[in-house]
Amino acid sequence: MYLLRFVYIYTMSSSFPAQTLSEENYLKVIYHLGKEATVKISPTAIAEALSNNPASVVDMLKKLVDKKLIQYEKSKGARLTEKGRKIALLIIRRHRLWEVFLLEKLEYSWDEIHEIAEQLEHIQDPLLADRLDKFLGFPQYDPHGDPIPTASGEMADIYKTILSEVKEGNTCHVVGVKDTSSSFLQYLKKLDIGIGTKISLDEKIPFDGSVIISIKNGPKTTVSKIFADNLLVHE
Amino acid sequence: MYLLRFVYIYTMSSSFPAQTLSEENYLKVIYHLGKEATVKISPTAIAEALSNNPASVVDMLKKLVDKKLIQYEKSKGARLTEKGRKIALLIIRRHRLWEVFLLEKLEYSWDEIHEIAEQLEHIQDPLLADRLDKFLGFPQYDPHGDPIPTASGEMADIYKTILSEVKEGNTCHVVGVKDTSSSFLQYLKKLDIGIGTKISLDEKIPFDGSVIISIKNGPKTTVSKIFADNLLVHE
DNA sequence: ACATAAAATTAGGCGCGTCTAAAAATTTTT
DNA sequence: AAAAATTTTTAGACGCGCCTAATTTTATGT
Numbered sequence A, B: 001m002y003l004l005r006f007v008y009i010y011t012m013s014s015s016f017p018a019q020t021l022s023e024e025n026y027l028k029v030i031y032h033l034g035k036e037a038t039v040k041i042s043p044t045a046i047a048e049a050l051s052n053n054p055a056s057v058v059d060m061l062k063k064l065v066d067k068k069l070i071q072y073e074k075s076k077g078a079r080l081t082e083k084g085r086k087i088a089l090l091i092i093r094r095h096r097l098w099e100v101f102l103l104e105k106l107e108y109s110w111d112e113i114h115e116i117a118e119q120l121e122h123i124q125d126p127l128l129a130d131r132l133d134k135f136l137g138f139p140q141y142d143p144h145g146d147p148i149p150t151a152s153g154e155m156a157d158i159y160k161t162i163l164s165e166v167k168e169g170n171t172c173h174v175v176g177v178k179d180t181s182s183s184f185l186q187y188l189k190k191l192d193i194g195i196g197t198k199i200s201l202d203e204k205i206p207f208d209g210s211v212i213i214s215i216k217n218g219p220k221t222t223v224s225k226i227f228a229d230n231l232l233v234h235e
Numbered sequence C: 001a002c003a004t005a006a007a008a009t010t011a012g013g014c015g016c017g018t019c020t021a022a023a024a025a026t027t028t029t030t
Numbered sequence D: 001a002a003a004a005a006t007t008t009t010t011a012g013a014c015g016c017g018c019c020t021a022a023t024t025t026t027a028t029g030t
Helices: A002-009 A021-036 A043-050 A054-066 A082-104 A113-120 A128-135 A182-190 A225-230 B002-009 B021-036 B043-050 B054-066 B082-104 B113-120 B128-135 B182-190 B225-230
Strands: A070-073 A077-080 A171-177 A198-204 A211-215 A220-223 A231-234 B070-073 B077-080 B171-177 B198-204 B211-215 B220-223 B231-234
Touching (some): A021 A054, A021 A082, A043 A054, A077 A082, A082 A113, A082 A128, A171 A182, A225 A231, B021 B043, B021 B054, B021 B082, B077 B082, B082 B128, B171 B182, B225 B231
Antiparallel strands (some): A070 A077, A171 A198, A198 A211, A211 A220, B171 B198, B171 B231, B211 B220
């Protein structure tokens, strides 16, 4: 019992004091803007991502510096500290786990889950993310194909690609969709394709980019290039 | 498609514009304070329930009057309007559904769920409560034995009582616990008693109030009066 | 290198929800 | 019915997170 508690102190979920909702959103945005390049993030970029004003951003950046969640020097851009990065990853972990929950358990569709997860990601409880993770069977990817950070704050690389990029003869698993229109989602349902569905790419037609696939080792089906461009998969 | 949307307008979950978190808490508190008596609720009582200041309460009451969520005349106390009552019931519905989720699906214990549900009850989405309700199998009572308001805003009466009040020969179902100490919860686990467990009261011992019960039609077990006083049941 | 454009920062302000202190109204006590 | 106690209300203020407008700093173009 004591040992368990001890271990918990070192998992992401319980080691940080609660941030305000707004602070959490800043950390998340700085993380997302910074992950591509190692460049420092400008107030303007943050303001745009949050749909607010650069002047407001500067105010908040000062506060985040005080809390040691970011590094920031005047006119040099912001960067997460290790502490800030861990919190950002926790928010992202919570967001993506809730998205899986909403899609798989509550039967929401791909295009509805993001907005609700934006709210749910801020629920504070030291055990919640890990319990939800377990309940969902430790999913590795969210319904948009993005990797879910682990309890210890590690995030898998994104191997996701689109079906049309898969080589002939290879097999992949569906991790999400790009297009979330109901016509596409309904078509997927008809083909019995969902998250995790195994697809083998049998042949590509040079003429129009159509691809011939086998769904769950079943009979061959042909889908258009438009279809294949919008299905996110993971090899 | 259109018909479905139309119907939804008339269910509790989607018919109200979002309130602020604080407004929702005021409505909830006014509901809870008002349900016992039909008396009007004083600012002082509300302030105490919210652990804040009567002066703050008066400010908020004015705002709630403007929004037509309560009736309030100077120094006469507050009362929910029909609109306010419906919103309060929706918040309570969400709270209790999330409590069921946390206990049954995420393996939280009786004493941990309230605080998390206080946060989850404010998540805004027109479909969420109803989807969660369905996912949970339309539970009628939360883990504390309190009835869950329906999607249309009706709440069952509270029939709950304690095991020691059940008459000899009657059968009841567990709806919750009064004591949430881990020693009691562990004892319950050992006896294989959980939410919904069927218990028949076979005999009461006059000497010390011990009761002899059958759990799930199984063999007879004797439990103390202290035990029977702390188990909430529903006949 | 200098003028111009763009970005960052400061200054001052605002709405929300809270507070304290003081005044007004109501209720209770005698 | 008057005095005392309590409750309610007003007045004024504050922190948070945001805003606009003006200023300063940095980057860009010729």
